[in-house]
Amino acid sequence: MSLPSYCGRFAPSPTGPLHFGSLLAAFGSWLLARHAGGQWLVRIEDLDPPREVAGAAEEQLHTLIGFGLASDGKILRQSERGAVYQAALDRLLAEGTAFACHCSRSDLASNGGIHQRCVATTHRHGRSKQGPAIRLRVPAGTRLCFDDAVQGRITQDVSTEVGDFVLKRADGYWAYQLAVVVDDAAQGITDVVRGADLLDSTPRQILLQRALGLPTPRYTHLPLVIDKAGRKLSKSLAALPIDAGDPLPALRAAWQALGQPPAALAHVDTVADALAAAQDAFAPQRIPNAPIALHNMRVTDAV
Structure with a gap:
């Protein structure tokens, strides 16, 4: 299967409004796509109904439009793609690469939650209301390396650090790892640009x-945006929603967080002018690889 020259994407989960960390990922992925002369797509990763907030997906899309970040193609929604995921899972099951697993979290607690072999004895009483989880088999000694454009060479011993990982949950919901891989291929994504909190998921996705x-x-x-306590912004009280009605302060702050020269956006008056100036001045090599402390940035009006 061949890839187009460049196609990037932004894929939020509808668990609440977009915050500054979300904007950084969206703006960064958009800039890299435009810098390469490629496409930029938006995908709604609505795989986990218990965690979703009603109306959040539409609010997120509205916010992106307010920041001038419109998808170049049809917006894909993962909640509509169960049959596609099932076909991929059926193939893995038929090949013996995936298997059914009745292990609970308590079963795996003694091994730090890492599954390397099934330890559940049978369909235990009380667990019958749910089906088994489906896992990808990760053979012992599976070690994976890849080169990240910002974070450098990454190596993970998937067998010892992750183990056999879930593709479909016992409650019937699709796991992120399977859906993201299937959808990136379906949309022709050549470049995945996202926050560093997902760095350790990448070896699983490559497998x-x-x-x-x-x-x-x-x-x-x-780079992640963190608060004073060093917590990821989405898990912090500092994760206030960004204001689509006044986007320029947040755009300037995200531009600065991406290591770009503040002067390039200092004198623009509209979102369109800001995005045009950003495309002209953007230099990917300036993107930092270390976390960004929100309290060290002048973003009071941006979040």
Whole structure:
């Protein structure tokens, strides 16, 4: 399967409004796509109904439009793609690459939650209301390396650090790892640009790509935005929603967080002018790889 020259994406989960960390990922991925002369798509990763907030997906899309970040193609929603995920899972099951597992979290607690072999004895009484989880088999000694455009060379011993990982949950919901791999291939994504909190998921996704015969995109993991306590912004009280009605302060702050020269956007008056100036001045090599402390930035009006 061949890849187009460049196609990036932004894929939020509808668990609440977009915050500054979300904007950084969206703006960074958009800038890299425009810098490469490629496409930029938006995907709604609505796989986990218990965590979703009603109306959040539409609010997120409205916010992106307010910041001038419109998808270049049809917006894909993962909640509508169960049959596609099932076909991929059926293939892995038929090949013996995936297997059914009745292990609970308590069963795996003694091994730090890492599954390397099934330890559940049977369908235990009280667990019958749910089906088994489906996991990808990760053979002992599975070690994966890849080069990230910002974070550099990444190596993970998937067998010892992750183990056999879930593709479909016991409650019937699709796991992120399977859906993201299937959808990146379906949308022709050549470059995955996202926050560094997803860095350790990448080896699992590459293993799945190989198991399904799908192409592996290039990866760029942008620096995380953290609060004073060093927590990821989405888990912090500082994760206030960004204001689509007054986008320029937040755009300037995200531009600065991406290591770009503040002067380039200092004198623009509209979102369109800001995005045009950003495209002209953007230099990917300036993107930092270390976390960005929100309290060290002058973003009071941006979040």
